[in-house]
Amino acid sequence: MLTGTFKLSHSAVTLLSLLVLLGIWQLAASLIDSHTLPYPVRVAEVFWQVTRSGELPYHLGVTLLRLLVSFSIAMVLGCAIGVALGKNKALDAFFDHWLVIFLNIPALVTIILCYVWFGLAESAAILAVVINKLPNVIVTIREGTRALDKDLLEMAESYRFDRKKTFFHVIWPQLHPFVMAATRSGLALIWKIILVVELLGRSNGMGYQLHLFFQLFDVASLLAYTFAFVAVIQLIEWLLLRPLDRKALRWRR
């Protein structure tokens, strides 16, 4: 009963908060009365048009594909290197300095250098995103590897677990929270970087479109694309990340 009331009021709060935001926007648009701040209805119209024409799904899809490829490469490489550095002190002492340098290179610099050195190609775009993301993954997974429970590793060794079994039954469940943290922060980071990558050197994708709208001062389209973008991020969180969290944490007290 109590939780039921709470849930109801919780979703009511969400609805109310979104409505208030929409109301402020509507009010501001009517006060300013300029095409640089279109009404919510106008943005919804544009959103519907570009969705039906297939323009928005195409560019969103291209960006999502780039995201998927660069994210996967960064995660796989980052996990492997992170585990290696977490396990091997000498290796870590050597490469730690590289990490610090790469963590502090501005994203824009990597992007420009990749385009200058490798041309305005798809591979250069992917590489630029991977290089920006990789150090973060490595640092997070390295922390996770250092925190591995030695008692459980000894248990696995005394019961003669082979490497594969040790990894999947003992190590991976402990790394999982760190991988999820790297995934979340990684997605947030890549979303932002990938737009700049597309804006600077690709002829399709969300970044390219946003650049186009900027040149045309087409704020309605810009906002329509932005909302699609935000919606996709939320969908990934709800449909992919939260269920993964729940599955992995069901044993916790």
Add this chain to the structure above:
Amino acid sequence: MNDITISIQDKTYRSKHIDDRQHQAIADLQLSVGRNEFVCLLGPSGCGKTTLLNMIAGLDSHYQGQIRIGSQAATAKIGYVFQNPRLLPWYTVRQNIEVVFKQTPPAALIDSLLADMQLSDVQQVYPERLSLGMQRRVAIIRAFAINPDILLMDEPFVSLDAPSARQVRNLLYSLWQQRPHTVLFVSHDLREAIALADRLIFLSPPPMRIISDIPVNIPRDLRNDETQIEAFRERLLSQHPAINGLL
């Protein structure tokens, strides 16, 4: 016939502190354990008992000497009950037992072990929701389940309250009587050791060596009898006064 032969000339640690001193843990230790014999190792804390078990389990191979288990040393199956239960928290009680098998886990055996240890009702529960005594029992089942060549137990009842410790001890004892195995059991509790063991091995402070090796001749069916245990203990302490200083 001896099941385990331990012959260690030297085990030296380099201490991790700044002084980098060498610290000799074991010097010239010879020990043979017969098949299905229950042997208790007793000694002051920090004397190197856990180190010795880790060496037998193959977790520590930096020593001079030989440890032979059965006919084959490297491939011997070890059931190790650690001081803390060391269960995998992301697996249920049953999964924790099943995970140590290389082939398909034997369902009937696991069922009966769970019943013997009075854990059938909680086999689908995650370990962190169980009491420490129950977690210890799961760890004991895990060690028995693989039918090991040797069972190593490192103070498996420590930090349990007295009634829980006695309960787990009795359960372990009846389990071992039904399924005899060679056991090396580390303890610092003389009464517990007398109640369980065929032989008591008293160890010195480091560098560790054997001070005395005493058979326990109380019949198996009288091990539950506190007065028998107490009488044996009195006799032991009066005949070997040196032991008092060790415990």
